[in-house]
Amino acid sequence: MPDRARECLQQLRVWVDAGWLRELDFVFAAFLARESPDADPLLLLAAALASHQLGRGHVCLEPAAVLKDPALVLALPPERAEEAGRHADAAPAKTPVEWLSGLAPAAWVAALSNERLVGSGAGDTPLVLAGSRLYLRRYWQYEQTVRAAIEQRVAAEPLDASTAGSLRQALDALFGPAASAGGEPDWQKIACALAVRSHFGIVTGGPGTGKTTTVVKLLAVLQHLAPRDAQGKLRPLRIRLAAPTGKAAARLNESIAGAVKDLPLGGLPDAQALREAIPTEVTTVHRLLVPVPGTRRFRHDARNPLPLDVLVLDEASMVGLEAMAAVVAALAPRTRLVLLGDKDQLASVEAGGLFGQLCRWADAGRYTAATRDWVYTVSGEAIPPAQADDAGRPLDQCVVKLRKSWRFGEGSGIGQLAQAVNEGDVKRIQEIRSKGRADLAWLDLANSEAGLRRLVLEGGPEFFGGRGQGRLESSGVVAPPVGLSHYLGVMNRGPRSDAQEDIDTWARGVLDASLSFQLLCAVRGGRHGVERLNERIADLLHAEGLVAAAQGWFAGRPVMVTHNDYTLGLMNGDIGIALQVPEQGKPMLRVAFPANGGGVRWVLPSRLESVETAFAMTVHKSQGSEFVHTALVLPDRPSPVLTRELVYTAVTRAKSWFTLAGPLKDGLLEQAVQRPTLRAGGLF
């Protein structure tokens, strides 16, 4: 191996030893150096960094973007290395940023020219350079699979004119007549119309904008348009609903049955048959595809597609590129695909960010004249000029953003804060803070241990605008905010008797009560990171006598599963609580997990290999969940992890109360909301 390549690998090794790169990144570069000993060191560096970026959620490396701001794009040195207390003298002598300084993008791209290692598509080179993006081949292939599947569905034959009348009848029955001219149109109705028009549809919107309501109506419309048998009886379409995680599936499960029950089908023939033809059970993507044990493959793939007419995928922003490629590969060409999600939330933890890419133009709409005419014909809704653009791409015609929140009324502080954060509107955030809102609390932790204690134990009602008094909303009575002592109180009251039924009811009560309050952290390391905070909270609860120990397993310890465990049927992100239950007369510790249908599943602590304490969890892990009172704890110093999407995701986890805790004077929040997440990818 030439000296230059050896030196490069030595440098990469130093960065791995410093915890800046993963072993995997090094191994990949070393493999390439063996395959092609004359490879340019800049190619080996690019390969290691492309692999590093994958670990950070980016599917490719864009040399020009890296060179513009290497420290930001590569996040090197990483946040964790600093927080682990590494000192300047322990840091590698040369940083990637220094190595790259002075390099021109064209020179870096030129160094990637290597027939054995880098191709432009077809072939089997380990790397693919597509335009200005460098991919590990597998991820380039995933993008190709997803793009082809979407393009094919976007281009699917539109409904023939004879169906338009029937569609109009169904849309009017479900949504009522069109809004009066000049008013805001009914975007839910438009979303349905457009999702019927092609074989691909996206409905995006913030919390409570009616994504579930809309998709249930869409399914009713599709069933209404489904073929009939010779006796005119409905031959229902085969429909499945899926979500990326068990928690997200359980949440949709809860809301969908109600939405199906409330469907206003009165104006349509066969109303009962239509209602019955809409599924209410939601599965996870993994269960839908059925994993083949010991492999990355699934039983359902291109050779054995799912027997489906329609697949609805909820919380699509959480689906990584690899999982999405597996989903679309398992769909027959005529299966419709409908994606639901909030495009402004954090992207998936897995490399991807594809929902954000697909929804890139959702705010602008970009509907062409043909789309506007068609929407008007089948729904009577006029798309406003602001959302019209005859240069819109075919994909844009399939994407609809729901713009009105039905959950957060005009006066809701949470709704207003979420919007201001999403728009990066610092002035508006400051206004919201200075005016005070009944459902928002701001807790400066700079020198206030007592404040954190109040928040953790009781939810800190006194920090809210209206001092945390309960209130009446259109949806019902909102009880005052609570902290962790709430569910621990339910736990410490114990079951009514030792009968298993009473124990299960009690455990379910504890699990439900635990959703009343959740602490979220932006980062894992540091004083306000999830690890230290969990330790501090356990100590505090122990000192208060609310739990019997602060370490190991103890009754009241909430745990989050960190890896899928198919034997136990537990998925990454599932949360259980350790409880003391009588077994053959003796108290034993068992972990209670929520089961479908309001039940409880009991697991022995010793069988849970990959769990972590979850008094506090990262915002990433909270995706797909909602809590009555959500508190975001900001890190104690600036971090590139703290982005607009992260804060927005945290705020929108709150149903009724939101607390922002942290060093509020240092402008951390303001910096964060002005920093949107960077995600590389070339999907659309």
Ligand SMILES: Nc1ncnc2c1ncn2[C@@H]1O[C@H](COP(=O)(O)OP(=O)(O)OP(=O)(O)O)[C@@H](O)[C@H]1O
């Ligand atoms: N057009 C509407 N008119 C009146 N109420 C509506 C309308 N659309 C939705 N809602 C109500 O708003 C609430 C939220 O709706 P839905 O659950 O469909 O929203 P979502 O976007 O799926 O929410 P989530 O944030 O939970 O994903 C529900 O109570 C629903 O009944």
